[in-house]
Amino acid sequence: MELTTARALVAWLIAQRSESIDGREVPLFPAVFAIFGHGNVLGLGTALQERVAEIPVWRGQTEQGMALAAVGYAKATDRRQVGVVTSSIGPGALNMVTAAAVAHANRLPLLLLPGDTFVGRASDPVLQQVEHFGDATATVNDAFRPVSRYFDRITRPEQLLATLPQVLRVLTDPSETGPVTLALPQDVQAETFDFPETLFEPIVHRIPRPRADIRELDAASALLRTSRRPLLVLGGGVRYSGAATAATELARRHGIPLAETTAGRTLVAHDHPLYAGPLGVTGSESANTLAAEADVVLAVGTRLQDFTTASWSVFAEGVRLITVNTARFDAVKHGALAVVGDAAATLPELSPPGWAADPDWTSRAARLRVAWDARIDALRAPATGMPTYAQVVGVVNELSEAGDYVMTAAGGLPGELVGGWRATGGSPSMDVEYGFSCMGYELAGAWGAAMARADGLVTTLLGDGSYLMANSELFSAAFAGHPFVAVVCDNDGYAVIARLQEGQGGTAFNNFFADCRTERTAPPRVDFAAHARALGCTVFTASAPDEFRDAYARARAAAVSRPAVVVVRTDPRVWTESGAWWEVGVPQHLSGAAEYRAGKRDQLRYLRGR
Numbered sequence: 001m002e003l004t005t006a007r008a009l010v011a012w013l014i015a016q017r018s019e020s021i022d023g024r025e026v027p028l029f030p031a032v033f034a035i036f037g038h039g040n041v042l043g044l045g046t047a048l049q050e051r052v053a054e055i056p057v058w059r060g061q062t063e064q065g066m067a068l069a070a071v072g073y074a075k076a077t078d079r080r081q082v083g084v085v086t087s088s089i090g091p092g093a094l095n096m097v098t099a100a101a102v103a104h105a106n107r108l109p110l111l112l113l114p115g116d117t118f119v120g121r122a123s124d125p126v127l128q129q130v131e132h133f134g135d136a137t138a139t140v141n142d143a144f145r146p147v148s149r150y151f152d153r154i155t156r157p158e159q160l161l162a163t164l165p166q167v168l169r170v171l172t173d174p175s176e177t178g179p180v181t182l183a184l185p186q187d188v189q190a191e192t193f194d195f196p197e198t199l200f201e202p203i204v205h206r207i208p209r210p211r212a213d214i215r216e217l218d219a220a221s222a223l224l225r226t227s228r229r230p231l232l233v234l235g236g237g238v239r240y241s242g243a244a245t246a247a248t249e250l251a252r253r254h255g256i257p258l259a260e261t262t263a264g265r266t267l268v269a270h271d272h273p274l275y276a277g278p279l280g281v282t283g284s285e286s287a288n289t290l291a292a293e294a295d296v297v298l299a300v301g302t303r304l305q306d307f308t309t310a311s312w313s314v315f316a317e318g319v320r321l322i323t324v325n326t327a328r329f330d331a332v333k334h335g336a337l338a339v340v341g342d343a344a345a346t347l348p349e350l351s352p353p354g355w356a357a358d359p360d361w362t363s364r365a366a367r368l369r370v371a372w373d374a375r376i377d378a379l380r381a382p383a384t385g386m387p388t389y390a391q392v393v394g395v396v397n398e399l400s401e402a403g404d405y406v407m408t409a410a411g412g413l414p415g416e417l418v419g420g421w422r423a424t425g426g427s428p429s430m431d432v433e434y435g436f437s438c439m440g441y442e443l444a445g446a447w448g449a450a451m452a453r454a455d456g457l458v459t460t461l462l463g464d465g466s467y468l469m470a471n472s473e474l475f476s477a478a479f480a481g482h483p484f485v486a487v488v489c490d491n492d493g494y495a496v497i498a499r500l501q502e503g504q505g506g507t508a509f510n511n512f513f514a515d516c517r518t519e520r521t522a523p524p525r526v527d528f529a530a531h532a533r534a535l536g537c538t539v540f541t542a543s544a545p546d547e548f549r550d551a552y553a554r555a556r557a558a559a560v561s562r563p564a565v566v567v568v569r570t571d572p573r574v575w576t577e578s579g580a581w582w583e584v585g586v587p588q589h590l591s592g593a594a595e596y597r598a599g600k601r602d603q604l605r606y607l608r609g610r
Contacts, residue, residue: 001197005157006047006189008199009113009182012164013084014054017204018172021078021242025204028172029111030081031073031451032057033066037088038127039115043189044086058451058480061472063087065444067099067112069473072445074108075431076405076452079240080207082171083448086113089186090128094140098438100147103179105435106263107236107303107327109171110179112148114141119155119185141183149178155185157193164199172205174240174342175326209241210326212341212349220298220322220339221352224254227296227320228358232256233279233308236263237301237325239428243343247300248272250347255357256298257365259287261308262418262434264301269425276365277372280308281580282415282434285375286368288580292316298350300324301343304333307434311583313602317609324350335610376420379576387545388574389416392489395549396459397421399556400429403456405449409433409441411463412496412575413489419576429456440470443486446563447477450484457556458484465494467528471535474563478536483559486537487552488528491572499575500584504592512572532565543569 003011016028034057036045048057060066063085070083087093093114103110117129117139125131132138145151150170152163167180224230232251238244244267251258251274258268259279268275277284279291291297291314299321302308309315312334324339324346325331331338339346356362380394393416396406406429408417414434423429431449433441442462450458467488477484493512502508508515513523533539538558540551548568555564581599586592 001200002192002194004043004047004190004192005154005160005184006043007050008157008160008193008195009044010047010051010055011200012160014051015200015202016168017202018080019204019206020080026081028082028205029055029084032084032086033060033070034058034086035060035063035066035088035092037092037115039089039092039186040086040113040184040189041088043186044113044184058476060476062470063092063095064099064440065470065473065476067096067110068102068438068441068444069448069451070110071099071103071106071108071441072407072431072448073452074103074110075106075445076449078242078428079109079174079177081452082109082111084111084113087115089115089117090140094143097143097147100144100179100181102433102436102438102441104147104149106433107177109177111167111171112144112179112181114144114181114183116141116153116183116185118187120187139183141181144181147179148181149176150180153183153185154188157188157191160195161199168205172207174207174237175210209342209345210340212324212339212346216339217346217349220337220350223296223320223322223337224298224350225352225355229294229361230256230296230298230357231259231290231294233259233261233297233299233302234264234267235261235300235302238264238267238343239301241301241343243301243347244268246344246347250351253351254355255359255362257290257362259291261302262414262432265418265421265432266423266428266430268423270422272425273366274362275369277369278418280314281310281578281582282307282418283578283580284369284372284419285579286365286372288314288578289368290365294319296320296322298322298324299336300347303330305435306583310580311599311603312606313581313599315606317605319606319609376576379420379574382545386543386569386571387548388571389413389489390420390574390576391545392461392487392548392568392570393417393420395552396461396487399553400459401456405429405431405453405456405458407431407442407446407449407458407460408462409445410437410439410466411494412499413461413463415578416576417461419578439466442466443471444473446484446486447473447482450477450482457559459487460484461487461489463495464488464490464492464526464528468526471531474532474537474565475535478562481561483561484563485552485555485559486563486565488532488565488567489570490528490567491570493572495572498572504584504586505590528567532567536562538562538564540564540566541568542566
């Protein structure tokens with residue numbers, strides 16, 4: 001079939017199918033997000049327009065926002081479907097680099113198709129071209145290399161035949177998945193080639209489930225047998241494998257307390273008798289207490305980020321670590337006994353017969369979690385004054401229904417949502433982007449999640465800082481007709497960074513608006529309600545806990561064909577504390593230096609015990 005490079009690529013995208021986590025056949029590439037400009041409007045843009053009945057194309061307002069929406073889509077479908085994003089050359093392409101890093105850090109599939117400068121170079125330098133004095137082949141798209149799992153620049157149409165299988169390998173392999181960047185020079189997009197018809201035959205891609213090596217399983221089982229105080233930590237890989245049932249069954253069979261990472265949150269029902277709570281800095285004191293006393297930690301599907309491990313200070317000296325992961329890169333961290341395999345396939349085989357944890361240890365998980373619940377209840381209790389983050393999260397949690405989905409990203413809300421949310425179990429119902437902690441993900445990611453999820457309501461929570469940083473995709477969702485609820489917590493600045501700054505002995509500076517430089521005696525405040533309304537959203541406001549409950553309930557009812565936004569004034573000084581340490585560089589003259597040195601001692605004690 002004689003086709004242009006762009007037409008061939010679009011036909012190939014349409015032909016790819018996927019198997020959802022519940023066994024349904026769905027498009028692997030269900031949506032294209034596009035802003036057209038020179039570099040993609042005539043080549044790829046024309047090819048997409050010709051097949052628009054077969055592959056939906058959505059226009060966002062920023063390339064970063066569209067790419068973050070695609071990331072949110074992938075997370076909401078448990079990595080079974082992949083968003084595609086195309087841009088013009090130059091700044092349009094570079095706007096997507098941050099989103100590529102979000103996908104890379106979170107191990108989420110994303111396909112980026114930035115336009116690129118002419119391969120022929122006859123017109124050089126073209127508009128928006130950055131000329132490298134020492135490398136004529138370099139373009140701005142080379143900036144994607146460190147944040148892509150796979151990168152290619154298509155300089156001949158027939159190169160698609162070699163690169164597209166590699167694209168599929170990365171996007172569908174759980175051990176390697178992440179962002180793929182195919183840079184598309186605008187002249188090559190329009191060039192033709194006789195492509196084989198087999199390239200465009202429909203094919204269903206099923207996520208592979210690699211089985212673990214029997215010797216690794218035997219070694220892990222032998223180590224588990226020596227444990228009296230084991231802890232089972234569930235990460236995002238358990239979610240993407242659909243292995244929550246296998247994990248909880250393993251825990252039940254052997255009496256192992258369960259903890260979750262940020263990416264593994266909501267896999268376990270809150271009232272499960274073995275549930276200890278979320279682990280780490282944004283987690284719970286209950287899970288952290290068990291982690292500090294465990295003699296063996298079985299960590300499944302997690303990359304063991306510093307917020308999960310409290311910068312490697314949460315575990316006891318001499319603890320033995322077993323990891324189950326599809327990626328050997330993650331499995332071997334910290335000298336762990338690595339078991340490389342899919343969680344759903346591996347956990348049933350990692351079950352030593354006749355072995356069980358100490359019964360007192362098993363029962364301790366529920367007792368500690370009850371104490372943690374009492375603390376959360378106290379933080380959520382009705383009070384006068386501005387609502388706290390805990391009270392806001394409590395209302396959203398209480399009014400949410402089966403099938404609903406809650407999201408957040410940077411700032412103080414991850415700690416409140418991860419530490420305080422009470423899940424009903426079943427299908428995953430939370431997306432906390434804390435792999436890259438990207439301010440601005442909250443609204444764009446919610447657009448993608450709302451597009452992906454046929455059932456339930458998406459609620460995203462964000463601070464005023466994130467709203468001001470990236471809000472344009474509210475209009476994209478309103479225009480496209482994808483409803484969700486956005487709760488905007490207005491506390492006059494970057495409150496969680498102010499907390500870090502002042503909590504370590506620093507002086508309040510450049511975080512709260514009151515501490516920022518201005519030439520005005522009465523600087524303006526943002527009218528978030530008016531702004532969101534101008535972007536096409538239904539808007540509600542609140543400044544007290546009972547007002548927020550009413551506003552959120554009304555927003556849920558109003559989110560039918562467009563986003564509903566609740567703007568709530570929130571207390572900037574009240575937080576949920578897990579008690580865990582997090583390593584940040586503290587100057588020696590600040591009061592926080594003593595706590596820093598204590599945390600380093602715990603960290604080094606653990607590391608030396610490896």
